[in-house]
Amino acid sequence: MMRSRSFRAQNQHGDHKLHYTEWGAAEAPVVLCIHGLTQNARSFDTLAENLAPSHRVICLDVVGRGESDWLSEPMEYGFVQYVADTHALLAHLQVDQIDLVGTSMGGIIGMFLAAQPATPVRRLVVNDVGPIVPRAALARIRDYVGTDPNFADMKSYEDYLRYIWSPFGDLTDEQWQHLAVTSARISPSGQISPNYDPGIREPMMAGPVEDVDLWAFWDAISVSTLVLRGARSDLLAPETASQMTRRGPKAKLVEFAGVGHAPALMAEDQIDVVRRFLAT
Numbered sequence: 001m002m003r004s005r006s007f008r009a010q011n012q013h014g015d016h017k018l019h020y021t022e023w024g025a026a027e028a029p030v031v032l033c034i035h036g037l038t039q040n041a042r043s044f045d046t047l048a049e050n051l052a053p054s055h056r057v058i059c060l061d062v063v064g065r066g067e068s069d070w071l072s073e074p075m076e077y078g079f080v081q082y083v084a085d086t087h088a089l090l091a092h093l094q095v096d097q098i099d100l101v102g103t104s105m106g107g108i109i110g111m112f113l114a115a116q117p118a119t120p121v122r123r124l125v126v127n128d129v130g131p132i133v134p135r136a137a138l139a140r141i142r143d144y145v146g147t148d149p150n151f152a153d154m155k156s157y158e159d160y161l162r163y164i165w166s167p168f169g170d171l172t173d174e175q176w177q178h179l180a181v182t183s184a185r186i187s188p189s190g191q192i193s194p195n196y197d198p199g200i201r202e203p204m205m206a207g208p209v210e211d212v213d214l215w216a217f218w219d220a221i222s223v224s225t226l227v228l229r230g231a232r233s234d235l236l237a238p239e240t241a242s243q244m245t246r247r248g249p250k251a252k253l254v255e256f257a258g259v260g261h262a263p264a265l266m267a268e269d270q271i272d273v274v275r276r277f278l279a280t
Contacts, residue, residue, distance in 0.1 A: 002045070006067070009088040011076055018085055019067035021045075021059045024052035030098045031278060033059040034086070034106030036262060038145055038196055040066030042182035046175075046266040047101070051275060055099075060089060062105070064197040074199030075206070083112050090120055099278050103127040104235065104262050108214065114249075115220035124225045125274055126251070128233050128262030130240040133212035137235040137261065142209065146201025150191040157184055157192045167230065167260025175266050218248040225251035226277045228270070230259035252277070 003022045008015045021041045031051055033044040041059035048057040061068040063085055064077055071077060086109060090098065100121050102110035107129040114121040144164050151157040158180035165179070185195035225248075229241050244251050254273050256263050263270050 002048070004067075007089070007092045009063075009085045011063075011071060011073075011081060013072055013076075016063055016069035016071060017067075018063060018069075018089065019061040020089065021048070023048040023057040023059075024055050026056060028054065028056040030093070030095050031055045031057045032086075032089075032098045032100045033057065034062065034100065034102045034109050035059075035065070036104035036106060037141065037200070038065075038194060039103065040183060040195060042066065043103070043179070044101075044265065045178065045182065047271055047274065050271050051278070055278070058089070058093065058098075060086070062109075064200050066195055070197040070199065074197070074202040077197075077200045077203055079109065079112060082109050086113060096120060097122050099123040099125070101125040101127065101265075101274060102129075103265070104129045108133075111214060111217050111221065114223050114225070115217040119223065121223050123278060123280075124221070124223055124249070125228065125277065126225065126244075127228045127265065128230050128236050130227070130236045130244055131214040131218040131248075132237065132240045133214070133235060134237065135209045135211050138204070138212070139209045140234065142201070142204050145204065146198040148193055148198040150187075150193050152191065154180055154184065154192060165264075167232065167234075168262070168264040169230070169256070169259035169267070171264060171266060175264070179264075215247070218244065221249045223249060224280070225249035226274070227251045227253045228263050228273070229253065229255045230261055230263050231255045231257050232260040233262065235261040 006019045009018050035043045041061045044059040051057050064070050100110040107126040114124045184192050229236050245253050
């Protein structure tokens with residue numbers, strides 16, 4: 001059963017609430033799930049429910065998303081804050097060791113954590129992101145992030161998600177409905193929009209879009225690592241994924257046919273790959 005939790009964390013101008021969902025028994029090994037740029041903790045509901053019999057699953061709403069607070073200064077949205085918030089979460093949970101599953105942005109947060117000396121990360125699952133993030137993919141994402149569209153009804157909002165998240169693959173109608181309901185912000189007037197701060201776009205607009213090179217962090221990782229890749233992904237190139245199996249942690253690589261950026265971790269085959277890796 002899912003439980004809703006929150007605590008306070010610090011930023012440069014004060015503090016903010018961070019929300020997370022919790023599944024499984026408190027004494028079980030901890031799996032921390034961190035979502036992609038415009039997703040939220042509820043994106044992991046299916047994976048968390050499947051892992052809960054053997055793990056305590058914590059799914060974080062990264063600041064500015066889901067039920068977490070929005071920052072008063074949008075330019076503070078970035079990995080320095082996100083990594084600090086993740087450390088604050090672990091202190092709040094009073095856990096010293098975790099397995100981490102990160103999708104896209106969450107995978108980069110996981111890479112930064114795993115690269116640190118005395119890292120709390122025991123096993124790392126990086127979902128469709130790597131040490132090279134190509135500018136073409138960043139430009140595509142920037143085109144829709146933070147535009148703050150509004151919709152008159154849930155069906156229109158779901159259709160929008162089916163379009164911008166079409167690379168997730170062949171999800172069922174029920175799964176699309178779940179993603180819509182759990183990622184919607186409903187205004188007092190009944191208008192529906194994505195439940196993230198449009199301000200997360202501001203740091204992306206502050207300069208030209210360039211390739212991001214994180215090989216120095218990847219090469220510092222030594223924990224057991226699994227890389228998941230959508231075979232049609234435009235964010236994790238095949239050559240980058242291949243190098244990830246030879247450099248740094250020398251990760252295991254699993255690709256999923258018919259999927260782009262990023263595997264939604266809602267299909268049984270995707271869940272099974274993660275479950276088996278965490279059981280090793």
